[in-house]
Amino acid sequence: MEAEFLRERRVLEEVRRSLAEQVRLPGGVRMTARSCKDAEAEYDPETGQIVVCYEFVAETRELLGGEVRSDLDERVEGALRETLYHEGAHALIDKWELPFVGREEDVADQFAAHQLIRQGARGQRHLAAVADTYRLYAADDDPSDIDFSDEHSPDAARAANYRCWLYGARPKIHERLVDGTILTRDRSEGCEEEWEALRRGWEHLLKPHRARSGTS
Numbered sequence: 444m445e446a447e448f449l450r451e452r453r454v455l456e457e458v459r460r461s462l463a464e465q466v467r468l469p470g471g472v473r474m475t476a477r478s479c480k481d482a483e484a485e486y487d488p489e490t491g492q493i494v495v496c497y498e499f500v501a502e503t504r505e506l507l508g509g510e511v512r513s514d515l516d517e518r519v520e521g522a523l524r525e526t527l528y529h530e531g532a533h534a535l536i537d538k539w540e541l542p543f544v545g546r547e548e549d550v551a552d553q554f555a556a557h558q559l560i561r562q563g564a565r566g567q568r569h570l571a572a573v574a575d576t577y578r579l580y581a582a583d584d585d586p587s588d589i590d591f592s593d594e595h596s597p598d599a600a601r602a603a604n605y606r607c608w609l610y611g612a613r614p615k616i617h618e619r620l621v622d623g624t625i626l627t628r629d630r631s632e633g634c635e636e637e638w639e640a641l642r643r644g645w646e647h648l649l650k651p652h653r654a655r656s657g658t659s
């Protein structure tokens with residue numbers, strides 16, 4: 444079922460194609476989907492390949508499916524596309540030895556946001572779905588179990604970050620994301636600047652590697 448979902452919606456192909464259109468990378472960013480022991484998605488620097496586990500697709504569907512929405516498939520696809528862009532960032536950082544400051548996991552989240560936001564309304568809906576997956580993961584987290592040494596930011600922080608960047612990119616359209624709980628009014632005041640710094644940073648990093656036809 445998960446294999447069919449990914450194939451029919453051409454999830455891996457579309458992300459691979461969009462990256463190939465933007466940047467020069469011999470052989471492109473290689474991606475594959477398969478069944479694994481754990482529900483995960485990761486970039487393996489040894490093989491230079493991104494692996495998405497069917498179990499991760501199923502977990503994402505279960506998580507988002509807990510909220511009654513008519514557009515579940517679209518939201519699952521959105522969350523998976525974000526994952527592929529996030530892992531794609533690890534691939535680009537690894538292959539090009541991109542210089543950046545801050546934690547690589549946050550930088551990879553920023554790349555995923557940058558990619559989806561520039562795609563317009565659909566990409567932005569996908570990013571909102573991703574923010575929801577982190578909101579839902581965070582609701583399940585036991586506060587005493589949060590591992591602050593984890594290389595990823597805590598789920599609630601990732602939900603807030605995605606909302607902030609999305610709101611910052613299009614404040615008039617995404618006003619409702621400032622709900623006072625996940626994204627506070629206080630944080631939201633700086634989101635336009637956060638988004639602008641993120642956009643400028645990633646465009647600078649990609650510039651030497653742009654495909655000739657690439658636009659942004």
Ligand SMILES: [Zn+2]
Pocket residue numbers: 529530533548551
């Ligand atoms: Zn990562």
